[in-house]
Amino acid sequence: MAKPTPLSGFPELLPEQRFVEQQVIDTLRTVFELHGFAGIETRAVEPMDQLLRKGDTSKEVYVLRRLQETDTAADSGLGLHFDLTVPFARFVLENAGKLEFPFRRYQVQKAWRGERPQDGRYREFTQADIDIVGKDELPFHHDIEVTRVMVDALSRLTDPAVLGLPPFRLQVNNRKLIQGFYAGLGAPDPAEVMRLVDKLDKLPAETVRGMLLEEAGLSPEQADRCLELATIRSTDDSFVDRVRALGVEDPLLEEGLTELAALLRGCASLTGDQVTIEADLSIARGLDYYTGTVFETRLEGSESLGSICSGGRYDALASDGRTTYPGVGISLGVSRVLVPLLNRGALVADRKVPSVVLVALTGEDTREESDAIATALRANGVPCEVAATAQKFGKQIRYAERRGIPYVWFTGDDGHQVKDIRTGEQVAADPATWTPPAADHRPRVVVATGSTTPPAKEQKQ
Amino acid sequence: MAKPTPLSGFPELLPEQRFVEQQVIDTLRTVFELHGFAGIETRAVEPMDQLLRKGDTSKEVYVLRRLQETDTAADSGLGLHFDLTVPFARFVLENAGKLEFPFRRYQVQKAWRGERPQDGRYREFTQADIDIVGKDELPFHHDIEVTRVMVDALSRLTDPAVLGLPPFRLQVNNRKLIQGFYAGLGAPDPAEVMRLVDKLDKLPAETVRGMLLEEAGLSPEQADRCLELATIRSTDDSFVDRVRALGVEDPLLEEGLTELAALLRGCASLTGDQVTIEADLSIARGLDYYTGTVFETRLEGSESLGSICSGGRYDALASDGRTTYPGVGISLGVSRVLVPLLNRGALVADRKVPSVVLVALTGEDTREESDAIATALRANGVPCEVAATAQKFGKQIRYAERRGIPYVWFTGDDGHQVKDIRTGEQVAADPATWTPPAADHRPRVVVATGSTTPPAKEQKQ
Incomplete structure (x- = not known):
């Protein structure tokens, strides 16, 4: 057999690199369990109708076919999961009668997407997810809890005595805050405004402003206020006064301000030099189905990777028609953080074997x-x-x-x-x-x- | 969404069951690392030509196709691995220049086979493999080493203070011994005899005897001696005398006897009530490409599951034409052992959450x-x-x-x-x-x- 060559998008690690990844996963697991999160694994495959049920066919799902299937056009009806949220939602519905709510679970597993590989984006990658799911209701304090757990985990990953990963910056916002703001401002379609404002990390403010006028039907003054809101950032609850200074009033906005301020205060005691949290009112998480808190996270020195740890609150993770299961969760892209660092030699174990x-x-x-x-x-x-x-x-x-x-x-x-x-x-x-x-x-x-x-x-x- | 139903062949565990599996995997990892084995993971997919390169198209491989691929008949050329040996062989060749030999690795991962699900056989299952691979040569003492490691691991799994799994019985044989015996007996095609004798666990001895006469061209007396050899079992090296009493002489047989006796002696100090080793001269591992030591393992009370831990010595795990990489390894079917026990409630954790x-x-x-x-x-x-x-x-x-x-x-x-x-x-x-x-x-x-x-x-x- 000729020497095989790597498959683009399917990173593999040498033993001295795998040790680093294993150490990261062990650290995450330790922290998640200290906070009472139970570990589960779901199967790698889901029925295609589950994977596509959000109507989002843009996902590059890998479809499975059995080799022995004589009709070569016949798929098995199964595809590899592209994240851990879809399978988790299905798991909760399937096992609801056997689970205790609020159900805290962590899940560290591979996922697959057939998209074009690039730095930090792979066709096979490991995710570490935590979620808290309630039955019919889930009080807001769980949003603070889940954030505290991830901040605790990231703090240990950056601790030089544990792993020494680069610093993380967690950016938090609240959909109620921004949607309430747009509504209070009189925007005809607040959701459309949110979708456009979310483009600010890719397009110049001037371009987004044009789109707000043309596509969202805002007046120039309304558009300017939306853009102004998106510039507000603070590591404490001082953002509240700056939002109020924009003079918009709306009950949903009030609720969002209260929640986001509570979240920042609730996490203040855990942050430090290596892990910072800031309210960043430009974060919206685009098309995702969040309804309150939203998170993104940047890894210092690797901002080009985009958000390496994202999530938020969704009022209906799953529903069987009678019961609704609201949740809040965060997903850390383990491969997205680690593989680029390992490839460039920034992290490595000092042994190729466990032997002392x-x-x-x-x-x-x-x-x-x-x-x-x-x-x-x-x-x-x-x-x-x-x-x-x-x-x-x-x-x-x-x-x-x-x-x-x-x-x-x-x-x-x-x-x-x-x-x-x-x-x-x-x-x-x-x-x-x-x-x-x-x-x-x-x-x-x-x-x-x-x-x-x-x-x-x-x-x- | 209606309540989803489980997918046959894709077992999933509740938190209190997953904890048991996690405990098994942690125990295996601890033992493997104590013996200096480095953990690696390989990607879930391999090129189809790798998966089928043994010409064994009977494997029920899952082939992948990207959903966005417009030509629906076009496969990606990739399939999910059906074991951990094929990917490991490829990994060794691909990274030979960066690995130190002898290379000891363990690998605990899922594999997939599209075969009909039954008890202990799943379409998605977890395997735990250990192998030692050499460059050009690998002395026999590594056969003893790898057996000792697995005996150590199985002993901890059966320890009531650790997990309390049912007792294991490791059955060992040596291909040199049986092939040398058949050759010394004058069998025209020793490999064919081995293939037929391997059917003894499924067919009555009388049927196999008929096949030995008709398909392997043995005389009635030769066939009887082959069947007699297959009845020999012993937990110490007393099998040697019983084989010698059959009066067959052959240099390969001698080599096999020496190796198998050394293996039993080398492991004697580690076995006990819960884990036994016996020389079982009926074990041949059918079509597999082993060249010396072969292993199978039965779980007491679950013999119907078949072998739950198998392996052996192969003189060419991989080869690039110039260099050959011989190896010896064992693979434990984690799902095959655990899922039936978990499903019938034989094992469960006493908590649904990690919280104390x-x-x-x-x-x-x-x-x-x-x-x-x-x-x-x-x-x-x-x-x-x-x-x-x-x-x-x-x-x-x-x-x-x-x-x-x-x-x-x-x-x-x-x-x-x-x-x-x-x-x-x-x-x-x-x-x-x-x-x-x-x-x-x-x-x-x-x-x-x-x-x-x-x-x-x-x-x-």
Whole structure:
């Protein structure tokens, strides 16, 4: 077989990169569980009518066909899920009788989209979602809760002692606030105004202004106020006064202001240098079906990736006609954040293997003794491996070095000795009791200085 | 939307079941890493020519097509992987220059096969694979190593303190042994004999005997000896003498006997009541491309599931024409073992949520105080949640009970109190320092007594 080449859009990681991803996923899981979120997985496939039920056929769904199906035009009626929200909504409806509400769940899984691959956008990618779902009702304090959970998670990811990811900036807005503002202003179609204002991150304000006049039927003065609203940003609740200063009054606007201010206050104690939250009144999440709080998140130094963690409040995640299940959730694009950083070498583990110790081998006839030492170390939770061949000790040390294994274990006339091959220090040790310093126990994530800022053109994966 | 119904062959788990699966996967990962195996994941898709390159078109591969592809007959040329070996072989070739050999990897991922669903066989299922791959050569001691790793893993899965799965029986044979035996016996086509003897688990011995005469061209005496070889079983190396007593001589047979005896001796110290190993000379692994050691595994009480953990030695996992990569590996069918046990309620977690503590709420106006208590508990690694609404305390206790949360935290005039709602015991506690007993820290897997034996007809999932 000729050497295979990578498939564009389907990133794969080497062991020393996968370790970083695994560490991120473990950290997320720990935080989500500390907050009482239960982990679930849904199947990779959904019926096509489920995947397309929002009428949004622009999604690049992968449709499945069984190879043995003799009619080659016959699809199985199944497609790979393109996010974790559609399957979760279906899961909630299907199992509603067996779940306890409010139902807090996290889900870390792959999703697939057949779209054109580009930096941060892949055909196969890992998402980490948290959602809280209620039955018929879900009080607003859960919006604050879900935000606090994600801020807690992102804080640990940026903690240099844990992973050292670049800082995150969470941008929050509230649909009630902006829709109420547009309504109070007298806009004939507030939803259309929201759709157009959402284009501000791609188009110049002047162009959007023109569209507000032509497509949304606003007067020049109304359009200017909408654009003014979209410039308001604050990391505390001072945005409230700035909105009020625009002189628009509307009950829905009031509700949105109250909610957004409560959310910022509720998260204030958790933010810091590495994770900031700001009210950003330009955020609208376009076509998505949010009804209150909306989130986007930028990764510092990687703003070109767009939002890497988005979500919000939806009043009907799912409904079976009789019961409605409102929810609030956030989805973190694990691949979108990590793969570009891994590809450019900004993050990597300091070992290619989990082993802390290489147990040296003096000869094939004593392999059993070396195995026994390894077994003793493992009984204390120390990952280790026995040398593959009884080469000269110098070569066995090189073997450890190439894999990043920090310690080599020797047994000879002097009894047991363990050598830290980074320092050369060698000490007597007992395999029944020896453990490495905590910092050596697992591979460490190394952050390459300066490399979290992307080069002019990102390296292709 | 009407209530969705499950898709046959695509099992999904409730939170209290998923916890059990997660615990199994965590345990496997811990053991694999203790033995120095690095975790990797491969993409879900492979080019169709890779998936079918063994010429085995009987595999029920799911082929992918992009929905937006205007030519509806045009496949993407990609299919979902049906195991983890084909993608791993491709991964090794693709990344050979960046990997260190011998390369030990574990991989826990889903695979897909469009075959007819039945108990223990699903269209989507999770596999846990370990393999050791060498460059050009891979000494036999790695066969022993990989077996020891899986025995270690299975032992922890059956440990009542960890998970309490039913006992496993690992059956080992060696292709060199049986092929050498058939050759030494003068069989015209030893491979054909092996293929037919492999049918012994499905057909009566008399039928197989007839096939050996007619299809493999054996004499009645040769056929009887082949069948006699297949009856030999032993949990120590006593099988060697019994094979020798059949009076066949062949250098390949000798090599096989030596290897298989070494493997049994090498694993003897690890086996116990819950995990047994036996040489079973009827095991051949049919059409698979093994060249030495072969494994199968039965789960006690669920023999009808067939082998739930199989593998062996292959002298060419992959080859690029110049370099060959021999390997030895085992694959555990996580879904095949767990889903039937979960479906019949034999295993379940004692909580539906990770929370150890429900922090009670006296009113919405003091939610911030309750949140602060929860934050303090989480800082000590205690998973917890704050009550969703300020109901009467009796109702909040019921809320905890329904989810299996063992402790409720009250704050009142007496200060902080934590109540074990299983015993009713209530004590004063400090949120900054309180932690639950270790046994309560995570949900526990509960084994329903008597229920690991399947009913006459297994429940459909």
